[in-house]
Amino acid sequence: MRNILLVFSVLLVLFSCTKQRKAPQAEPITQRSQPPTLPVGTDTMIYYSRGACFGMCPIFELTILNNGRAVYTGKNHVDRIGRFTAQVSFSDVKHVLHKAEEIGYFQMNTAYDNDKVHDLPDITTYVAHEGTLHKVRNRYKGPASLRFLYNELDTLIEKQQWQPSGSNQE
DSSP states (O other): OHHHHHHHHHHHHHHHTTOOOOOOBOSOOOOOSSOSSOOSOTTEEEEEEEOOOSSOOOEEEEEEETTSEEEEEEEESSSOBEEEEEEOOHHHHHHHHHHHHHTTGGGSOSEEOOTTOOSOOOEEEEEEETTEEEEEEESSSOOTTHHHHHHHHHHHHHHSOOEEOOTTOO
16 A cells, blocks of 8 residues: 555655646747747847756747847747747836846856766847857856846746747738
8 A cells, every 4th residue: 555655755856746738839849949930140139048957947038139020939837838039128127138138147156067967957138239249058056146037037028918929020
């Protein structure tokens, strides 16, 4: 009897960890390290991505262009799976840029990483500043103040009215 309870408990734990949230569906996309049709370029104002880990880390990419057009690509463990577009207000973008300046983002190193540590999500940001994009890749022991910028970006994502977009549409 004890063995049956032990096996049942182990199975319960294993299956409870695989539950995923239901999400609105757009056209499925393949995982890439850069946005599918909007690479980080001269018209990019903000780029924010979160990569995979061994657990249920959110995996997505967000690109906001100088004209306020935003493209969000949700890949896994997020509320929106697929490609979506929205128009971000200038005041929202300005708020994020102010937060970046406030935390010293533009003086940060371009990478915080340790190849010996494996189960960590890769969080990459690019933010336009004085005509150039500053990149920060944070995977291991980046400045704690980066969390404030991530929170601002997550809030910005949540308040948008995202519209599903096919991968061939611009």
